[in-house]
Amino acid sequence: MxxxxxxxxxxxxxxxxxxxxxxxxxxxxxxxxxxxxxxxxxxxxxxxxxxxxxxxxxxxxxxxxGEPLQYVLGEAGFCGRPFVVRPGVLIPRPETEELVAWVLRGEVRSRRLLDVGTGSGCIAVSLALGLPGAELFAADLSDEALAVAAENARRLGARVTLRRADALHGLADAFPERFDAIVSNPPYVPESDRAAMHPNVRDHEPGMALFVPDDDRILFYRAIARAGRRLLLPGGRLYFEIYEHAAEETAQMLRQEGYSAVELREDLNGKPRMICSRLT
Structure with missing residues (x-):
């Protein structure tokens, strides 16, 4: 042929x-x-x-x-590098590259960072390679995700400490270290959006990495922010990729949880998709 x-x-x-x-x-x-x-x-x-x-x-x-191309090929590009991906691990998105770029610019002098909900490890590995003077830690509840993240760290030569931890329960207990910054792209798609999603996402990518209840669409952000009060050093920063329709809700929650200097940023499509705040 x-x-x-x-x-x-x-x-x-x-x-x-x-x-x-x-x-x-x-x-x-x-x-x-x-x-x-x-x-x-x-x-x-x-x-x-x-x-x-x-x-x-x-x-x-x-x-x-309907299976995504990245699963079929076993690989997805992210920040100019090939990352292993398999069913059960969320496929890295270009929007998340923008979040990584923000962290790389803002955390040049940081010594220790934590990625919560690491999935394939694309954020943690990219930060470890871009900030060679920093220690990178990463957490995920999925054993499958942790295995893929470990494989990516090995293949790409990144030093990342991986631990199994639940973003919603006991996250701070899993990490006795204190961090200059926490980064996370947690689940944020409301369940009511499920039906409208393209089948190659809805039917193949892990629901636990995508969906949240309609009545509390920022529950992961709130839980991580509360854990951050124990995990972050004074003045430490919290970076999130966010749900565009909950940008102001997320910003207000962060202020209520004791964070200041809250900054929203738009992605290349002009949507509010990233936020950074500082622990007061």
Whole structure:
């Protein structure tokens, strides 16, 4: 099968799930990831045979069932680095790269940071590599996530101390250390948004990393902020990726919990998606 035929065949199978342009983009990325060829090579010599065409067919079955491309390839790019991802671990998003960039700029002199709800470890590993003079710690309740985070730290050469801990209960008890900053991208999607989400997210990514009750959509932020009063050094900072529709609610909660210098920032799409505050 030629490269053109393989990509066209896969794109056609994906059209029921995605618009034609996105379907072709996914098909091209899948062909590149599985064959080991660059997208440029695929496009400039479309009549050549595609290596590993049988593997692409197996991938097509998974993609046509709605499984995210990153799970099929076993990898997702984040901050310019390849991170291992598997079902059971949230796929890193570009918006979270903006949060990491903010922390990297603001914590140049920090000595110890904690990532709560680390998932694949993309935040903690990126910070460890970007702040080589700091100690990085990370917490997650999922054993599967901790295993993936540990694999990513090993593969990318980052020193991160991983511990199993629940963001909602006993987080401060799991960490006797004190931190200059805490970073977290916790669950924040209200359950009522579930039905409207794309099936490749809703039906395949871990619900425990995504959804919160409609009647308390900032419960993770509140719990981490309260734990932060014990975990942070005086003047320590708390960084969150947030739910855009709860930005002001989150900011007000932080002030009520004893934090000051609350700053909201918008992402590249102009949505309020990040917040930083300082322990008073």
């Amino acid at each position: 030629t490269r053109r035929e393989a990509i066209g065949h896969l794109a056609a199978r994906l059209v029921p799930l995605y618009d034609p342009r996105e379907a072709r983009s996914i098909a091209l990325a899948a062909a590149a990831g599985i064959s080991g060829l660059t997208t440029t090579a695929l496009l400039t010599d479309p009549g050549a045979e595609l290596p590993a065409a049988e593997r692409l067919e197996a991938a097509a079955e998974r993609l046509a069932a």
